[in-house]
Amino acid sequence: MSNSPPATPPIDPSPSLYKGPLQIPAFRSFLLARFISVLSYSAQSAAIAWHIYETARETTGVGQSALYVGLMGLCQFVAMFITTLPAGVVVDKYDRKKVMGFTIAAQAVIALGFFALAVTPDSPFWALFVLSACLGVTRSFIAPAGSSIGPMIVPRDMLPKAIAINSLSFQVGGVLGPALGGVLVAASTGFAYGVSAVLFILAGIIILNIKANTQPDYAGGSKMEMVKEGLSYIWTNKVVLGALSLDLFAVLLGGATALLPIFAKDVLHVGPEGYGILRSSAAVGAMATAAWLARSPIRRHAGKWMYGGVAIFGICTIIFGISQSFWVSVAALVVLGAADMVSVYVRGTLVQIVTPDYMRGRVASVSYLFIGASNELGEFESGVAARFLGPVGAALFGGIGSLIVTGAWVKLFPALYKSDSL
Template identity: 50%
Template structure:
């Protein structure tokens, strides 16, 4: 493939099964964003209503991320092997069914008045278990639905589905939680059901070619592949280290309520800020994918992510906070695009589930543990100090990784 700008993006519109997958991904992402925002907002207010301090309430919100990550940590590698052994469409459907049960519990708890922090943490465990299988299943299923020459385009449009849903989701959640948490969770439930039905309509063969060997041997093979490919390992570990330190998502409820004092509507706008920037970059990359100097551009994206985190932490104005979050999201999208394209282009189809599981483990660790880290630091430094501390740390990580992984820094064309 000499030029990843061809064939044209309109050829994706002829791939019916891919369009069904894309629509399902958008609806599921939209639902998960509403659920995530509503859970964070509700837990923060439950904690504050119990008389806990701002730092303690922020810590409780961060626990959702930690609890969601724990089952993924233990299940990610078996989930990857499962995705490379069984029909990937069926694995994805089962994930959605578990998520439907999880959000159904939240609907029942909020409707009956029995919502508590412990109930939300219990649902986070169930949701994390489903996400352990969901990530490798979606990562491996998408490339099966398009010709290989359309894969870079499809990756950009997959990211676009996630990011546009991430814009609409928090904004919708801000409005819905203003009505009630129960309404927000009921909408999420309907979206998960719709996403499941779309996956069921996919007709292409989505069963991988199963490799010989025991489950343990296949898991080891996937780990060995990631470790031996220094570009792939450097890319996903850079995201892990930078976002663990720089992730400020768990702090947004505290900023909205007690720093900027903008209420639930402002919270929804702030929460959508990163997705606005990410979607803008995703639109650009879908039309004009990166052709040269991919490694350098990824490092610049991570550095911009770190600087925007610092600005967000220091900002006292709503408009500047939203702008900083938009820059943060756009910079992260650039890094995500380079990483995902590198990983999916070089990985054989029969290993995509296992490699995708390792990648999703790193991504989830960065997101969920990043939120937990921010909550812990916020207990001691407050939300402002936690955001600035994380941004400075992410900036240092960028420089260190640029020296540790010269092959990644020198990566040129995404082919």
């Protein structure tokens, strides 16, 4: 195992200097960079899904093209899975704002690659999946780096509120990004990629110019020892393990993101503009909930809040699947996003507050591996299910599966269910 952790934590702003996290200049810069990055990533993701679906639909039909959209998520996840644990070690050894800034710069280069494919006639279809895999690699670095910077620039007593504000910023970007992507795709897929590249460059410049010490205290040990230490921490902390795995399996089954292009074009018949609204709907609910949590953080019955959020997530997935009305589908996704935000908030607060700083990168890497598995593998699962069950059947299968997982996890992780104060 690695050497003993450092006796003192990284520089922590004095709580007496600030009344709230937004008064901290470094946190404001971090928040702005994170928002722009999420806005760009969300717009680009919407463009990629539409690009792949449209390209495949012309030659293979609706069912097969849905599978290709799912394969995009699988490519991202496989790449992220391979690089996640090494990325956590990097985040715990090197300046975290530099790791995040250079990773965002890499995302800008990837966006330019998508742009080149979009504007080049008869560009190879497989190249879309190669670039999607590269995007998965960048996510394995940017997620733990971003998660680990916050606690270094915000006093511990302000951290729960800072997490809620950061989540709000994330969700605002998630709301505007897909809508922006839908509008830009309606004009030109290449134009959507170009705008994303410019936004990534801007976010990278801001994050690299944060005036704060984000160099972690390196505890020593080999890379393998550092990886083992992070995995051991999560495995032995059953509350954290339960929270991460609940989100993994519930969203893995219930994720409907991969189905949205199919529902927009072939079920609800609303085109790219309606697709942008559908992509944004869950983020609207999450944004409203994050705003509420920023003003009134959850203080008691945290475990019950989390389980309740996951259960509502499954119910809304079922409603979305059977709906034939565009606005009913939008409403279901809004409530789904709100419920998901509650579970994300509880999980994020637990992990960031409990984990010591010297291993935050590794723990955050595993955490985001679980999240990535639920999102990207969830898209693959939905694509495969849609291929054999149709889009409606796939949504019903996922929603019912999420409810079954919620009930099972109450029995498997009673400590999480009984968790009270954050």
